[in-house]
Amino acid sequence: MHRVSMLDTSLRDGQKSLGINLSVNEKLEISRQLVRLGVDVIEAGYPAASPLELEAVRKIAREIKGVIICGFARVNEREIDCCAAALKEAGQSRIHTGIAVSPFYMEKKLRLTPGQVVDLAVAAVKHAKKYVGDVQFYAEDAFRSDRAFLVQVLEKVIEAGATVVNIPDTLGYATPWECGEMISYIRNNVRNIHRAVISVHCHNDLGMATANSLAGIKAGADQVEGTINGIGERAGNTCLEEIIMALYSHRSSIGIQCGAKPQELTATSRLVSRLTGVPVPAHKAIVGSNAYSGDPASLEEIGPGENAPLEIVAQDDHDLSALETGIEQRGILIKNISITTTGASRATATVTLDLDGNTVTEAACGAGPVDAVFKAVDLLVGEQVYLEDFMLKSVGRGRETLGDATVKVRYGDKGLVVGRGVSSDVIEASARAYANALSKVKTMIRENAAQGRV
Numbered sequence: 001m002h003r004v005s006m007l008d009t010s011l012r013d014g015q016k017s018l019g020i021n022l023s024v025n026e027k028l029e030i031s032r033q034l035v036r037l038g039v040d041v042i043e044a045g046y047p048a049a050s051p052l053e054l055e056a057v058r059k060i061a062r063e064i065k066g067v068i069i070c071g072f073a074r075v076n077e078r079e080i081d082c083c084a085a086a087l088k089e090a091g092q093s094r095i096h097t098g099i100a101v102s103p104f105y106m107e108k109k110l111r112l113t114p115g116q117v118v119d120l121a122v123a124a125v126k127h128a129k130k131y132v133g134d135v136q137f138y139a140e141d142a143f144r145s146d147r148a149f150l151v152q153v154l155e156k157v158i159e160a161g162a163t164v165v166n167i168p169d170t171l172g173y174a175t176p177w178e179c180g181e182m183i184s185y186i187r188n189n190v191r192n193i194h195r196a197v198i199s200v201h202c203h204n205d206l207g208m209a210t211a212n213s214l215a216g217i218k219a220g221a222d223q224v225e226g227t228i229n230g231i232g233e234r235a236g237n238t239c240l241e242e243i244i245m246a247l248y249s250h251r252s253s254i255g256i257q258c259g260a261k262p263q264e265l266t267a268t269s270r271l272v273s274r275l276t277g278v279p280v281p282a283h284k285a286i287v288g289s290n291a292y293s294g295d296p297a298s299l300e301e302i303g304p305g306e307n308a309p310l311e312i313v314a315q316d317d318h319d320l321s322a323l324e325t326g327i328e329q330r331g332i333l334i335k336n337i338s339i340t341t342t343g344a345s346r347a348t349a350t351v352t353l354d355l356d357g358n359t360v361t362e363a364a365c366g367a368g369p370v371d372a373v374f375k376a377v378d379l380l381v382g383e384q385v386y387l388e389d390f391m392l393k394s395v396g397r398g399r400e401t402l403g404d405a406t407v408k409v410r411y412g413d414k415g416l417v418v419g420r421g422v423s424s425d426v427i428e429a430s431a432r433a434y435a436n437a438l439s440k441v442k443t444m445i446r447e448n449a450a451q452g453r454v
């Protein structure tokens with residue numbers, strides 16, 4: 001049976017989702033879960049993008065073993081040097097470099113001639129090869145490129161040492177038949193393609209990323225790229241959970257397998273949703289709470305012979321007490337909250353926090369209890385943040401239900417920070433989520449100061 005490898009790019013391309021701002025520890029936590037899930041490659045980030053990104057890739061490379069750790073760099077020596085430095089302690093490392101190959105991108109975005117693009121691509125691959133044996137080349141916007149030119153670029157980068165060639169549908173515009181045809185074309189026309197792995201990388205703008213990736217795999221791609229829950233810019237990337245379950249469910253008929261473990265999909269999806277603050281809709285395929293939610297009719301419809309594979313992901317992994325205590329609550333802890341309501345919508349909250357080991361209390365008024373609590377926490381913590389979003393949902397069933405709050409706060413131009421809190425009391429859950437976000441903001445300020453940035 002042909003084995004296709006899985007490259008997870010949640011921490012690189014996925015992080016481009018509006019509002020996702022993961023801390024180094026959160027990226028490590030996701031990486032550990034990706035290893036449990038059984039992906040083959042973790043694209044850990046883009047080290048030249050910022051000192052924090054460099055630090056995250058460095059830590060992932062140092063701590064996460066048993067999987068290839070891949071770093072992203074554009075075709076310039078400084079970015080490749082930075083990427084190589086970040087990957088130094090990895091057990092298995094890969095540098096992913098590349099450049100756009102469509103006429104539109106080359107002329108309008110890069111202002112380069114096709115000849116210059118080929119030269120830069122070859123030089124970048126050769127430079128990356130000085131550091132690592134495994135070099136992946138991406139041909140950005142490949143689907144709008146001139147085919148003869150694409151073939152020329154791929155032959156040259158493989159000659160220069162590229163071990164993987166990534167064919168992205170950058171704009172999420174391709175159809176499944178085009179995708180299959182493109183991979184077959186590359187297989188049949190790139191002279192030295194037997195020396196490289198072909199990778200498919202799709203975006204979901206037309207809602208076809210999963211179908212496109214599967215068509216690419218069926219046509220002979222050996223690696224598929226995607227993100228957990230499909231996170232990524234615009235409409236996101238290919239959902240890896242959908243690919244994993246599609247390959248698993250139809251393994252006997254399509255004869256293609258992957259090394260991922262379907263039993264880990266729910267936990268992985270929930271972790272990514274919790275840390276990114278990007279909710280998973282109830283009806284989302286595979287990992288949504290309604291998807292195959294034990295409805296025997298839907299399981300029967302899958303038919304015999306496929307072992308009702310979706311039972312595997314339709315597990316209720318809510319360990320409520322673990323949820324309540326398991327969220328990172330360092331730095332700022334809620335010790336006590338008391339609320340007095342005055343009139344229909346006014347409330348006063350008195351909040352006591354443990355703030356870096358000191359017990360402090362403050363009271364504030366607000367338009368309702370949650371607003372009053374957030375204002376009291378603001379006074380105590382003293383950071384200027386803007387509340388962008390606040391979500392409250394219940395987890396668990398019946399009397400055991402807990403309130404699960406997520407807040408997104410904006411801190412200056414540093415992007416959005418997500419906080420989450422769980423409690424049997426919804427006001428306390430909200431306060432915990434807000435305190436969790438502010439703890440992260442304070443950590444971010446400390447890390448930036450340590451890196452010499454304001």
Ligand code: KIV
Nearest residue numbers: 013138140141168170
């Ligand atoms: O979508 C894309 O083209 C990409 C490449 C930069 C790999 O993410």
Ligand code: ZN
Nearest residue numbers: 013168170201
């Ligand atoms: Zn992409």
